[in-house]
Amino acid sequence: MEIAERLCSLTAKYDLPLIFKSSYRKENRTRVDSFTGIGDRNGLEILQTIKQYYGIRVTTDVHTPNEALMAAEYGIDIIQIPAFLCRQTSLLKAAAQTGKMVNVKKGQFLAPDQMRFVVEKLLQFGATKDKIILTERGTQFGYSDLIFDVRSIPKMKKLGVPVVLDITHSLQIPNQERGIAGGEPELIGSMAAAGVACGVDGIFVETHPRPQEALSDGSNMLNLSKMEDLIRTIIALRQTYISIHKETNISFK
Secondary structure (H helix, E strand, O other): OHHHHHHHHHHHHOOOOOEEEOOOEOOOOOOOOOOOEOOHHHHHHHHHHHHHHHOOEEEEEOOOHHHHHHHHHOOOOEEEEOHHHOOOHHHHHHHHHOOOEEEEEOOOOOOHHHHHHHHHHHHHOOOOHHHEEEEEOOEEOOOOOEEOOOOHHHHHHOOOOOEEEEHHHHOEEOOOOOOOOEEOHHHHHHHHHHHHHOOOOEEEOOEEOOHHHOOOOHHHOEEHHHHHHHHHHHHHHHHHHHHHHHHHOOOOO
16 A cells, blocks of 8 residues: 555656556465465455555456456456466466456567467457557576566567566566575666667556565565656656657668
């Protein structure tokens, strides 16, 4: 609620659309003692409360077909498919058949061109292009690093659906010896600039008022106190991007 209230205030101030995301369950954990959640329905009830209290759209990950149905039951606006599960046919089918928007994170193991098969599956199962979003979240580079290949943005945009850049997950340092991913939050601004310069349609960023206390992904989160600076930077970059392309009709083909 603390984070949602601050984000609502900032996005209202800068006239930006907001989709609030939180995971009611963290399924992809390396260590058995890692935090996974407070109970599925308890978590979904919190998201439902945030949606109703602040009047904003909410999204969350699902991991099984039954979870997709349960998320829809609680009024989740956008069903998110985690990167590791982006090729799970039964999960994509269930998400599409909820009638909700579906955001699919590109698997770290996939080339951006291969996401066309994900879009084809969703369309086959009843989704329409106006209800599909693809999210870039980095590509595996060796065992303990991710890279953001800027080419993935224009390549996935050719599929005719919005493309989002997940800045903070792209800055994870996975497979650390202690079983908890590291991160490079000091590069969030640079990553945002690269994404906007490539024409990305949205920015996904993890934030927390006290990242050191976060129960998941704290090492790559942006401190909530720095969110306004990031928003102002993104707006300035986006306005420049639009201005250049509108005034000069630049094409590098």
